[in-house]
Amino acid sequence: MLNICLIGVGRAGMIHARNFTSHVNGAKLLAICDPSDDNLAAAKQELNVKYVYKDYREALDNKEIDAVVIVTPTIFHKDIAIAAANAKKHILCEKPLAMNVQECDEIIEAANINNIKLQVGFMRRFDESFQEAKNRVDDGEIGEVVMVKSLTHGPSHPKPWMFDIKKSNGPIGEVNSHDLDTVRWFLESEVVSMYAIGGNYRSPEVKDKYPDYYDTVSMNLSFANGKIAAIAGAQYVQYGYDARVEILGTHGNIMIGQQHKQALIVAGKHGKIERPAMNSWTYLFRQAYVNEAQSFVNCVVNNLPILVTGYDGKKAVELVNMGVKSYLSKQIVYLK
Numbered sequence: 177m178l179n180i181c182l183i184g185v186g187r188a189g190m191i192h193a194r195n196f197t198s199h200v201n202g203a204k205l206l207a208i209c210d211p212s213d214d215n216l217a218a219a220k221q222e223l224n225v226k227y228v229y230k231d232y233r234e235a236l237d238n239k240e241i242d243a244v245v246i247v248t249p250t251i252f253h254k255d256i257a258i259a260a261a262n263a264k265k266h267i268l269c270e271k272p273l274a275m276n277v278q279e280c281d282e283i284i285e286a287a288n289i290n291n292i293k294l295q296v297g298f299m300r301r302f303d304e305s306f307q308e309a310k311n312r313v314d315d316g317e318i319g320e321v322v323m324v325k326s327l328t329h330g331p332s333h334p335k336p337w338m339f340d341i342k343k344s345n346g347p348i349g350e351v352n353s354h355d356l357d358t359v360r361w362f363l364e365s366e367v368v369s370m371y372a373i374g375g376n377y378r379s380p381e382v383k384d385k386y387p388d389y390y391d392t393v394s395m396n397l398s399f400a401n402g403k404i405a406a407i408a409g410a411q412y413v414q415y416g417y418d419a420r421v422e423i424l425g426t427h428g429n430i431m432i433g434q435q436h437k438q439a440l441i442v443a444g445k446h447g448k449i450e451r452p453a454m455n456s457w458t459y460l461f462r463q464a465y466v467n468e469a470q471s472f473v474n475c476v477v478n479n480l481p482i483l484v485t486g487y488d489g490k491k492a493v494e495l496v497n498m499g500v501k502s503y504l505s506k507q508i509v510y511l512k
């Protein structure tokens with residue numbers, strides 16, 4: 177039984193908490209940690225955990241804990257991940273792995289030195305549709321993949337820490353790091369150039385305080401193998417959660433995703449046909465989070481190679497940094 181400590185019991189943290197409590201085999205949620213009294217109290221009331229901490233350093237002293245799941249705001253990932261690695265705890269860290277490439281290198285080095293497993297939370301790689309698409313691409317069903325288009329639009333109002341893009345990298349980091357990982361995964365190559373444009377269209381009230389904040393972005397990427405990708409991202413779209421991918425091959429096309437929630441269509445007497453919209457990532461990727469956590473536990477317990485590595489996390493962060501640099505400078509950014 178792998179004893180888990182969840183560090184950060186906010187929005188995404190509680191998804192992991194419920195999964196490790198009820199849906200993941202071979203693991204037990206032993207402890208939770210969060211400096212927020214309100215979030216900690218709510219989590220404590222819902223979860224039946226043995227230990228509750230406000231400071232992650234105290235949690236890391238607990239020898240009963242084998243692994244941590246880091247779900248704090250991204251800016252804290254580096255310090256917590258390095259401390260966890262030094263305390264010999266295996267790590268499942270939410271995406272983005274860190275704020276920049278140097279921080280990622282420090283985390284990866286600490287994981288290697290301490291010989292612990294490090295997995296990054298790109299749960300889409302564990303989603304049934306994404307995996308089926310990948311298998312069919314690998315089987316050559318659409319020929320050679322030449323272009324991947326990936327979009328993610330999120331409905332919710334950004335958390336206050338997200339407006340300062342020095343602390344969040346903005347939606348390129350918070351929303352589109354998933355898409356950046358997806359296009360790398362399907363194109364099996366690394367990005368050589370990127371151009372990003374964007375703007376703040378939905379939160380005019382923060383324009384004075386956070387002039388660099390953007391809620392909508394469009395990116396064009398070219399890869400070392402000559403192939404191309406296009407990514408769109410948006411926060412606070414309000415109409416629902418929207419994550420779709422299109423993979424164009426030399427003789428075929430694969431599409432992942434849909435905008436509606438259930439296979440339900442209502443045709444009313446007013447001449448309208450209605451379908452319920454996908455409301456949340458927590459619903460769309462519900463099983464993917466369980467699969468991701470289960471894979472982490474299996475790899476740790478059986479000493480198997482991790483499927484979404486620190487390197488994958490670092491490459492996505494590198495692209496996040498390129499995207500933000502391009503958006504701010506209004507220039508194409510090249511990677512050697």
Ligand SMILES: NC(=O)c1ccc[n+]([C@@H]2O[C@H](COP(=O)([O-])OP(=O)(O)OC[C@H]3O[C@@H](n4cnc5c(N)ncnc54)[C@H](O)[C@@H]3O)[C@@H](O)[C@H]2O)c1
Nearest residue numbers: 184185186187188189210211212215247248249250270271
């Ligand atoms: N995989 C996904 O699809 C997905 C979805 C949402 C969020 N995320 C990622 O999860 C992370 C958290 O995002 P969120 O939306 O849950 O944020 P959130 O603000 O809802 O929750 C963050 C929690 O971390 C706590 N926290 C802050 N500092 C801490 C510390 N030093 N130690 C322990 N806890 C601390 C906060 O009090 C809060 O409870 C971010 O990195 C985000 O990018 C990933």
